[in-house]
Amino acid sequence: MKIKLLLQRHFEVELQEALPENWGDVYLLKHNQIYRQIRRLTLQNRFAYTSNLNEAFSALPLGDLDSFLGKKQIPYLNNVQAIKELEAKRPNQIEWDHIVDNLHKNHVFHESCHAVARSIVRPAAWSVLNISDFSLDDGSKESRQQKMGLILLEESFANACELLAVADVDDSAHKIFFESNSYICMFDDRVNFKKALAEFDRGSFFKFILLSYFHSNLLFDQFIEDDFKKSLNMSFGDVAMLSSQNLKALRALSKNAFALNHRFRQVTTEFYFKLLGYPGRLNQALDFDHWEILDSNIQKSILDPLSMAFTGQK
Numbered sequence: 001m002k003i004k005l006l007l008q009r010h011f012e013v014e015l016q017e018a019l020p021e022n023w024g025d026v027y028l029l030k031h032n033q034i035y036r037q038i039r040r041l042t043l044q045n046r047f048a049y050t051s052n053l054n055e056a057f058s059a060l061p062l063g064d065l066d067s068f069l070g071k072k073q074i075p076y077l078n079n080v081q082a083i084k085e086l087e088a089k090r091p092n093q094i095e096w097d098h099i100v101d102n103l104h105k106n107h108v109f110h111e112s113c114h115a116v117a118r119s120i121v122r123p124a125a126w127s128v129l130n131i132s133d134f135s136l137d138d139g140s141k142e143s144r145q146q147k148m149g150l151i152l153l154e155e156s157f158a159n160a161c162e163l164l165a166v167a168d169v170d171d172s173a174h175k176i177f178f179e180s181n182s183y184i185c186m187f188d189d190r191v192n193f194k195k196a197l198a199e200f201d202r203g204s205f206f207k208f209i210l211l212s213y214f215h216s217n218l219l220f221d222q223f224i225e226d227d228f229k230k231s232l233n234m235s236f237g238d239v240a241m242l243s244s245q246n247l248k249a250l251r252a253l254s255k256n257a258f259a260l261n262h263r264f265r266q267v268t269t270e271f272y273f274k275l276l277g278y279p280g281r282l283n284q285a286l287d288f289d290h291w292e293i294l295d296s297n298i299q300k301s302i303l304d305p306l307s308m309a310f311t312g313q314k
């Protein structure tokens, strides 16, 4: 696809909450319901987007991301101007394929999901568990494990939103803009997600996908039967209410969460825990009963609000 066409789509509308300097942002806000919902909640929670980046972030984004989120900011780079200039210089010549591998991608969607999840998880952690900060270098083993569990729930919320947002990706421009803004782009399963979102209760289905990612982020390679059943019960209320066809579909859909590259999960999580002060290795860190983290208080104060953030219900 020619970048000339994409530029036209990029600039086809103006929206107040859009970032015109982030490639595809306006288009995604207009055409992608989940992208739009996350933007609305990010702004509602008083996070702001900034293109005022420091060298540390520009050189090693993951190393400095948390300091931005701590200031309620989401960093991005103007990646539209360069494309505009390219088109002006060589009109109607440049294809998307020519620049896709070289273009700086902004992960504002993923980071906005973090902003939304954090606005739910952190106040609840304080009121329910008395956790006031998320440093991992001191405190009891139990409180450290609770924090790790909550951090992975936040990450799983972002993963689940990204996974399911492909349901709306129905043309090539949408696909190009989506993959420029998202880590997870499972376009092949798009129709299955769309079907599941229409057929199941949206909030319950989202919770199930979030719990699938939670297990994936805890470094499980797949659901063991007991965890699968417990996750279904926690999401849908009673697993006995689901038909065998539904169970088959949900089992197949949950596999997407475990497709997240194992090394990527391990390395990024260990790196993040180290940044927060945890001195050990990830395998030791995650050696806890994750169902204890997901007790009824956490279900009510964190899991339910996270799924309501996704559905847009109050």
Ligand SMILES: [Zn+2]
Pocket (backbone or CB within 6 Å): 110, 114, 155, 158
């Ligand atoms: Zn993340």
